Amino acid sequence: MASATANAALAREPFDKSLLLVVPAALFMLLVFVYPFLYGLWLSFNPKTGGVLANYTHFFTTDNLWPTIWTTLRLALPATIINVGVALPIAFKMRVKTRYQRWVTTILVVPITLGTVLIAEGMLTYFGPRGWLSQFLQFFHLYEGPIRLTHNYWGVLISLVISGFPFAFLLILSYVTGIDPGLARAAATLGADRRAQFRHIYLPLLAPGLAMCFCLAFVQAFSVFPSAVLLGSPAGPTRVISIAAYEAAFEIYDYSLASAIAMIMGFVQLVVVVAVLGLRNLFYRGPVSGGKG
């Protein structure tokens, strides 16, 4: 009886017009994301020659295509782990307001304003065989042999760290400062030293945020393209998956194959993201303050 009345009241509730505000964003998503994605998916199953799965069979049986997955993972995973791993302790230190906090934060964040191409240009002159670093080390006889930090794996990795770090740092900083410092104080009165406070209080409360940060940083690093071309050796050790897709689309003009490579790229990213977010569910998720007030 009571629930019937409640249902009737719900039914009579007028349509919430503010929901219409979602329409422009939904249309935008539909036009620039959902439609191109579905079109690409359809295209990947319509190869120039062969059956429906011909592109995918071609990718996984061709020696300069399928290894690009590992090549890309070999760059993106270490870069992400370095970025998140280094950003965490620095952001943790920066959580309390000090005189230096603003300056340190500014300096760490500056690279986000530089494009990848600008970073690549800078690195070529600084880290190159005739660059400052090399000349400095050889002038002081600190290292005699030729220093090869460009046009190989290391050049691309360094550039991914430079461009990805500020992003991870800012994200983690916002998570860290969101945790009530009173919790660490309470832990201290219960006998937890700084290390134990970090391990038992901050780390478990940060874990979901770190997982999120890891996913975003990984997706960004996995789609590396300009620095792999400019700073790596795009024919060899840094032939990443986006280069393979680019070649298929703009050198052999096989849009269908390029779409298939893009789909595979998206799938690999999805697998990593789902795995990391699955791990996140093992941790507590909820408000990060301890009680009222």
Place this chain on the structure above:
Amino acid sequence: MKHDFSELRLDRVTRRFAGAGGHAFNALSALTMTIQRGEFIALLGPSGCGKSTALNCIAGLLPLSDGSIWLDDMRIDTLPPEQRGFGMVFQNYALFPHMTVAANVDFGLRMRRVPAAEIAARVEKAMHMVQLTGQEHKLPGQLSGGQQQRVAIARAIVIEPPLVLMDEPLSNLDAKLRIETRAEIRRIHRELERSTIYVTHDQDEALSLADRIVVMKDGVAQQIATPREVYAEPANLHVARFMGYRNVLDLVVENVDGDRVTVAGPDLRLVGTQKLPLTGKRACVAIRPDEAQLVDDAGGVNVFSGAVANVEYGGRDSLVDVKTASGTVIHVRSPLQPALGATVRVHVPAARILVYPAE
């Protein structure tokens, strides 16, 4: 980390903060007192009086600017909080939101590497003491405010600290729960037989819980005494105002005879008791509304008349504002409810008119 002690000594404990314009101000000035084992001490005062600063200094969450803290013959103000081993109950509880109630309560024991079997026994005892048995596996977010409060108390007492520090632990509870939890805190204190330092701005809480009260204002301890003394014999006008002496009148001193003082205004003359040496021609008298009465007889000492300006009904009695001819208003708590505008007479016994030097 000490598990027992016979006295905690605060010696000129001072904490300075940088204030506006770079001037340092004392949030806490030279607090000196000795707390015996088993005592319940209340730090009482309005917000900003330095009572929480004092508590945080004792806990080790704020370093001292000056002075020292001693547990018997061991100096502790240089130790970090985790090495002092005091239990603290925070105003917002500060429960760990990602840990179950049981994990919150046994946190301190795990940090001390107590054996698992002993942890289980002590947690059970603490949960029983705060009457939360059966809630062990819930997260703090699933509990009511009063239950969270009791988890916070259990977490602080399970480590059997020599000293329990409580920072306004009842301020987030509703009136009924506050009175119930107050009684429980007193009971737990008795059962633990250790010392408790309790910060509050509520004089009823301080009076009902404490063995001794420290009344604070602007970082300075105004009076350190038993609840009875603080209530009946406030050391100065600040303490009197804070302890409910709502009538403070600025009058002229006419005669001083021992501790009996006669003071007068345009239309009233009062004989009161001197509490501090009088310095000038003027003095302030402090009178509690419940120690003034409406009377019938016209003559006698300390009787004056006025018109009823306002009546606030309060159940058992009413608060009556009596306005004298010259405009002085006296608050009187009375079982009678005189009509507005009626002329009434007020009497206060000389022993309950406290005379302090004018400010």
